[in-house]
Amino acid sequence: MTKNFTIKTTKAGFSKSALLIGFVHKNVKPQGEIAKLFAQTGLNWKKLCDAGDFSGKTGQVLDILTPPDLAVSRFLIVGLGNLHKSDASEKTKKPAKLSDWADLGGKLLTLIKNTSTTEIAIIADELAEDPMASLVAGLHLRNYDFDKYKSQKDDDEEEEAKPASKNLAITLHAKNKTALDKQIATRMATVEGTILARDLVNEPPNVLGPVEFASYASDLSSIGIDVEILTPAKMKKLGMGALLAVSQGSVREPRMAIMRWNGGKKNQGPIAFVGKGVSFDSGGISLKPGAGMQEMKGDMGGAAAVIGLMKTLALRKAKVNVIGVIGLVENMPDGNAYRPGDIVTAMSGTTIEIINTDAEGRLVLADTLWYTQDRFKPELMINLATLTGAVMVALGQEYAGMFTNDDELAKNLHKAGEVSGEKLWHMPLAPAYDKLIKSRFADIKNTGGRFAGAITAAQFLQRFVNDVPWAHLDIAGTGFSTPSNDINTSWASGFGVAVLDEFIKNNYED
Numbered sequence: 001m002t003k004n005f006t007i008k009t010t011k012a013g014f015s016k017s018a019l020l021i022g023f024v025h026k027n028v029k030p031q032g033e034i035a036k037l038f039a040q041t042g043l044n045w046k047k048l049c050d051a052g053d054f055s056g057k058t059g060q061v062l063d064i065l066t067p068p069d070l071a072v073s074r075f076l077i078v079g080l081g082n083l084h085k086s087d088a089s090e091k092t093k094k095p096a097k098l099s100d101w102a103d104l105g106g107k108l109l110t111l112i113k114n115t116s117t118t119e120i121a122i123i124a125d126e127l128a129e130d131p132m133a134s135l136v137a138g139l140h141l142r143n144y145d146f147d148k149y150k151s152q153k154d155d156d157e158e159e160e161a162k163p164a165s166k167n168l169a170i171t172l173h174a175k176n177k178t179a180l181d182k183q184i185a186t187r188m189a190t191v192e193g194t195i196l197a198r199d200l201v202n203e204p205p206n207v208l209g210p211v212e213f214a215s216y217a218s219d220l221s222s223i224g225i226d227v228e229i230l231t232p233a234k235m236k237k238l239g240m241g242a243l244l245a246v247s248q249g250s251v252r253e254p255r256m257a258i259m260r261w262n263g264g265k266k267n268q269g270p271i272a273f274v275g276k277g278v279s280f281d282s283g284g285i286s287l288k289p290g291a292g293m294q295e296m297k298g299d300m301g302g303a304a305a306v307i308g309l310m311k312t313l314a315l316r317k318a319k320v321n322v323i324g325v326i327g328l329v330e331n332m333p334d335g336n337a338y339r340p341g342d343i344v345t346a347m348s349g350t351t352i353e354i355i356n357t358d359a360e361g362r363l364v365l366a367d368t369l370w371y372t373q374d375r376f377k378p379e380l381m382i383n384l385a386t387l388t389g390a391v392m393v394a395l396g397q398e399y400a401g402m403f404t405n406d407d408e409l410a411k412n413l414h415k416a417g418e419v420s421g422e423k424l425w426h427m428p429l430a431p432a433y434d435k436l437i438k439s440r441f442a443d444i445k446n447t448g449g450r451f452a453g454a455i456t457a458a459q460f461l462q463r464f465v466n467d468v469p470w471a472h473l474d475i476a477g478t479g480f481s482t483p484s485n486d487i488n489t490s491w492a493s494g495f496g497v498a499v500l501d502e503f504i505k506n507n508y509e510d
Contacts, residue, residue, distance in 0.1 A: 005143050007136055009124075009172045009180050013071065018171070019117040020072040021108070023127065025080045026056040032126040033173065038075070041066050057081050058100075059107050072121065078108065083131070098502075099421025101131040105138020106486030112168065120170040124180065132172070133183035137191045139170070141487040144195055146202040186316050190501050193312030194494035200304040201480050201492035205280035205297040209252040210328035213279055213300065217257035217307055217326065223314040230256040240367040242346040243327050246360040249284055249337025250330040256368065259310045259324040263317060264508075270321040271508060272378035273310075273500065274368050276361045276385035277303030277328040284331045284357030285339050298492065299361070301479030302384035303328060305496030312501050320508045323376050327368035331360045343442045347371060348464055351442040359446045361387050362460045369464040380409060380469040383461065384496045385476075390453030391427075392477035399425040400495065401474035403458035409469050412507050413499070419506075421487075422499035424473065433459045 014020060022034030029045055030038050038045070043064070049055065054062040058081030065074055083100055112120055124132045174180045200208065200216065214229050221227050232253055235244055240256075247254035260270075278299040282288060288296065303326035310324040338344065342354040344363070348370045352363065365383055373381060391401040400417075402424040404410045410426050417424040436448035436456045444463065448456030458472050478495040482488070 004167045007170045009174050009177045011177050014121050015119060018072055018119045018121040019074050019115060020121045021076045022123040023078050023080050024056045026082055034123045040070055097419050098134040101134035102138035103486040105135035106142035109139050109142040118166055118168055122172050124172045124174045129180045129183040132180060133187040136184050137187040138487050140191050144490055146490055189312045189315035190498055192315060193308035193497040196311050197304040197308030197494035197497050198490055198492040201298045201301050209279050209330055210255045213277055213328050214255040214257045217259055220259060220310055225310055225314050226260040228258040239347045241344045242352060242363040243367040245338040245344040246331050246363050247329040249334035250332040252330045254329040257326050261310060261313050261322045263319050264321040268321050269379040270323045270376055272323040272372050272376060272381040273306045274372055274381060274383040275303035275306035275326040276365050277326045278361055279330050281331045282333060284337050285333050286357040287333055295481055298480035299386050301386045301475055305384050308497040309500050312497055320504055325368055325372045327364040329364055353439040353442040353445040355445045355447045361385050362457050365461055366464045373466050373468045381465060382471045384473045386479045387474045388454045388457050388476055391474040395425055395477060397477040397482050399423045400478045401427045401454050402471060403427050403429050404471035406469040409471050413471055413503055416503035416506060417499045420498040420502040422495055429458055
């Protein structure tokens with residue numbers, strides 16, 4: 001699924017030409033198959049560690065050239081630090097976060113691509129299947145690169161930031177090939193969903209508008225997802241005056257895509273995920289400054305995450321019923337655009353005074369959330385949106401803001417974020433903030449002013465969820481233009497797919 005890159009598992013022996021990679025924990029000698037092969041070298045482990053200042057810290061590497069008659073010509077021993085097998089029988093060992101193993105996989109790819117070898121053998125016999133599968137996920141995620149529009153590849157990029165350009169063949173040598181293959185397939189479903197989300201966010205806005213975005217949702221029908229697309233006429237009939245107002249200034253028609261995965265019991269109520277999909281946000285009449293406006297092609301990161309999640313669930317045949325709904329618009333200035341001072345009526349009947357046309361995402365979500373809870377009666381709803389710059393002021397780009405009307409939901413989402421590496425920080429909601437969005441002329445207004453901007457946006461959304469347990473994830477700081485890390489050097493991160501997939505696994509599947 002990623003170019004110039006294959007991974008397979010085997011029980012067979014090693015190729016003479018392969019670069020062999022094994023793992024050791026901090027201050028621990030090699031174990032299992034790697035120990036047997038190392039013993040054949042006749043080298044002294046302690047002396048090698050002392051000479052290379054190697055203790056097995058996470059990411060440390062000990063490079064060993066072996067005698068000519070050995071099965072492989074070169075070892076790379078990689079330190080695991082205090083990462084341990086996620087084996088519940090080992091009472092003294094705390095299972096590592098899956099994200100730690102994925103990060104290690106990303107580091108490993110950087111190490112591999114800086115060698116001249118294209119054939120790699122990784123000894124996985126001493127590692128449990130789930131962390132090993134997460135390491136494989138990290139290899140794939142680090143290898144991702146969005147260069148489909150480059151007619152010539154750059155030669156002057158920093159070497160460390162570049163994905164593998166040569167054809168790499170990586171073989172995992174495992175004791176239990178069947179179990180490892182099963183775990184890898186599960187993790188790769190999450191990887192494929194994340195990469196779809198990255199691709200969508202990275203696409204230029206002239207290529208990916210609301211109609212084209214909806215077609216990506218329609219494509220998911222090929223893997224068992226039921227898809228329905230609402231046109232402007234249908235949305236108008238339903239009374240979606242808030243969402244339609246945002247789209248007025250664009251020549252590109254809005255859409256709403258409804259995706260259904262029915263993997264659970266027939267009598268099980270669905271879980272709903274709702275995404276903001278503004279394919280390009282100029283700010284409308286309240287025009288954004290020109291500097292950096294090109295990044296507003298990523299203002300559909302929430303919708304991209306929902307599509308990616310739905311793909312993940314279908315690929316791994318998740319035993320749960322899930323609804324994914326995304327509101328898709330383009331926000332442009334035009335003679336027909338909505339204006340500051342307008343009053344629009346949402347599907348719920350709530351009237352909204354427009355103070356700033358650049359606060360458009362909450363208008364899209366207002367109708368999308370109301371429609372979802374009204375039609376599908378979900379057990380809970382979670383929406384994702386690149387909603388406010390204010391959340392970046394509060395949290396930077398390490399955490400997404402999490403707002404919720406249910407403390408248990410907050411707890412479960414936070415745990416999923418810690419395991420997946422897509423971290424969430426619980427932010428407040430309180431009636432006192434409602435006065436900031438009280439309107440003189442309508443029920444509410446679409447901005448609350450300078451203070452508590454991320455909170456007042458969430459307070460606005462809460463008006464459209466009824467009594468359904470609900471969480472709003474503001475991913476403005478984590479969805480795109482994030483600093484490069486071990487598993488992503490792309491502009492788009494695909495944030496949201498992994499944390500929500502982990503949330504579903506932990507709480508809604510046997």
